[in-house]
Amino acid sequence: MRKPLIAGNWKMNLNHLEAIALVQKMAFALNDKDFDKVEVAVLPPFTDLRSVQTLIDGDKLRILYGAQDLSAHDAGAYTGEVSGAMLAKLGCTFVLAGHSERRQYHREDDDLVNAKVQAALRHSLTPILCVGEGLEVRQAGGQIAHTLGQLEGALRKVSADQAKSIVVAYEPVWAIGTGEVATPEDAQEVCGALRVRLAELYDAEVASSVRILYGGSVKSGNIAGIMAQADVDGALVGGASIDAAELVRICRFSEMPG
Numbered sequence: 001m002r003k004p005l006i007a008g009n010w011k012m013n014l015n016h017l018e019a020i021a022l023v024q025k026m027a028f029a030l031n032d033k034d035f036d037k038v039e040v041a042v043l044p045p046f047t048d049l050r051s052v053q054t055l056i057d058g059d060k061l062r063i064l065y066g067a068q069d070l071s072a073h074d075a076g077a078y079t080g081e082v083s084g085a086m087l088a089k090l091g092c093t094f095v096l097a098g099h100s101e102r103r104q105y106h107r108e109d110d111d112l113v114n115a116k117v118q119a120a121l122r123h124s125l126t127p128i129l130c131v132g133e134g135l136e137v138r139q140a141g142g143q144i145a146h147t148l149g150q151l152e153g154a155l156r157k158v159s160a161d162q163a164k165s166i167v168v169a170y171e172p173v174w175a176i177g178t179g180e181v182a183t184p185e186d187a188q189e190v191c192g193a194l195r196v197r198l199a200e201l202y203d204a205e206v207a208s209s210v211r212i213l214y215g216g217s218v219k220s221g222n223i224a225g226i227m228a229q230a231d232v233d234g235a236l237v238g239g240a241s242i243d244a245a246e247l248v249r250i251c252r253f254s255e256m257p258g
């Protein structure tokens with residue numbers, strides 16, 4: 001049984017003091033019953049991670065945390081980069097790999113995303129591998145071929161044992177930060193195809209273990225319909241994740257109107 005995961009990608013928002021305030025608000029509002037039903041993770045900027053770790057460890061909170069990116073390298077002369085080893089040492093559980101904003105603004109291609117997935121796995125971090133098509137591809141009906149191509153590229157030389165532990169996030173680029181949410185059926189179409197391809201690349205066990213998230217303008221008003229889909233195991237939430245009350249409502253998706 002796959003436990004749903006709601007992960008908040010804060011992007012380049014909130015300094016470390018604001019980060020502490022947000023995690024405190026989330027911790028105040030979420031209770032054990034919520035955490036029994038859903039895993040909740042925050043993905044703050046690098047500069048916030050130490051403060052978030054200190055708060056979560058100190059108060060033994062059940063909120064998980066991780067980073068938005070990592071270097072493909074483990075150490076050395078790579079100015080400005082942050083390694084998987086450093087993130088693991090800070091207690092991170094997750095790290096995003098291949099977010100569309102990295103692909104778009106930093107020209108990350110499938111080879112680099114693959115190297116980052118492998119770097120995460122080397123340090124026992126769970127990569128949240130982001131895939132998804134842009135508007136032109138969607139309008140041409142190429143969303144499945146495009147997204148499966150990204151999946152295959154990112155998982156080269158990743159073993160079945162390693163693949164079992166990863167998380168995949170389907171984030172159609174045209175739905176990110178635009179208010180344009182994919183319909184639940186759109187999300188299911190691609191998430192279902194991703195799971196079928198995981199079974200083809202590996203086996204049924206890998207396909208049924210991997211959690212597949214949807215991301216793109218997720219809010220409390222649309223989460224229930226998305227979560228009702230058979231192959232959607234959670235959400236990667238951007239804008240709405242820096243509003244504690246809204247994130248808590250998203251975590252309680254089963255109580256939200258469909």
Ligand SMILES: O=C(CO)COP(=O)(O)O
Nearest residue numbers: 009176177216217238239
């Ligand atoms: O990119 C996203 C999460 O990684 C989605 O962002 P929004 O929820 O702001 O559309």
